[in-house]
Amino acid sequence: MKNITTPISDEVIRDLKVGDAVTISGTMVTGRDAAHKWMIETFIKKTRPPQGDDLQVYEELKKLLAGSVIYHCGPVVSGLDTKEYKFIAAGPTTSIREEPYQADVMKHFNVKGVIGKGGMGPKTLKGCEETPGVYFHAIGGAASYIAQTVTKVHGVFKMDFGVPEALWVIEVKDFPVVVTMDSHGGSQHAVIDNSSKKVLDELLERPY
């Protein structure tokens, strides 16, 4: 088991390989569908003019994300009335929906790691090689368990996206993950997709 802390250096990233069990500690930011679309359109492709507090949030995010981790997560949060936020349930969401955006976001903000579930595709894998960065797989559905590793909620951006889609800045201690895509072109997801496809082809030939 490797223990790593954000911000993460390129050296540490290059040392991580598919199959490594890792615990992560430090500051990270949650972001999923709305956040990725917003980052791409407003700051990277600039097809949408910044509105409201966009530019202010951008400056904060640049500092927070450099060397850090984006967590694909739409948490259950208590204390919404008092702003004394606490993560109650916080497992990963399916990552593949961010496939069109992820590599560009990683490169733009120098994001070293993405935590999610289900894995991602070739575009993100290339992004992992170039940034460099890695994809960490958390256990889908293990929401109460993972919420216990969130020791503090520092704050939240873009609450107008709704609680699940907002960008939550959190402090975690020993968040357990497995590396399933590394910075050397390795992807456990591509391996399993291929091997299961071969078995499927055999099964389709089997008589009923």
Next chain:
Amino acid sequence: MRDLTNEILELIRRTSSSLPPDVEKRLRESIEKEEPGSAARGALETILKNIDLSRANSTPICQDTGTPIFYVHYPLGWSTIKLKEQIRAAMAEATKRSFMRPNAVDAIYDKNTGNNLGGDDFPYVHFEEVEGDDLTIELMLKGGGCENVGRQYSLPDNTVGAGRDLAGVRKVVLDAVQKAQGQGCAPGILGVSIGGDRGSSYIKSKEVLFSEMGTRNEDPKLAELEERLTQEANEMGIGPMGFGGKTTVLDTKIIGLSRLPASYFVSVSYMCWAYRRRKMTVKGEEVTYA
């Protein structure tokens, strides 16, 4: 008419935080099939720890508390209008108490209502009048990750060589499992409906998931196909979370419907391991939960 808002709130709390025993049992059994020290076994160990923790603390098993699907079986004398109001009031309160994540998002304006009350269809409530005196309310919470990997096929389907018969059904169901990989939070449970129109086919593929694990279709032909599909899906080696391993599907449930001569739909609803479904029964003054 009795106000059941508090009792429905309790049903929601139980459904979100306490996995049914039949599902937990299957997960505990499957752990023995995975290699010690493997990522697959590690995933199942974490899943089991999470099940205990959620139950002990009344916190959601999964942060995606899903689409709330209610099936209400009511005897004569109950008002479905009032029952629906009570379900909606209980849902808003459950959200306030963090048993549920605010999950109803207006699809046109991207606005989350914040209380899990969308239009008339969210939460989804199905009413059925029944004989006898007991009222039962079943609740299923179906997460978005597994909902997204559900598939509907119109047979014949040339991509996998599936004709309009059970041999063809088998092929498309296996195709759906391979395409889902780990993205529906494997190990999953398959709800399969054969026939119907596009709408009824999908609805029935979910309805069949209300039955207990291991419940076999009464038709021996379909019962055999259920067993075979579970076994063959597991041969693909996708494993828990798609990490690779022996446990990809925990069970398969099939329902046969009537179809038009022109149509032959097969719908596959994939349920994640966090297979949250609970039931409450109102018998006179007494309310019990299962």
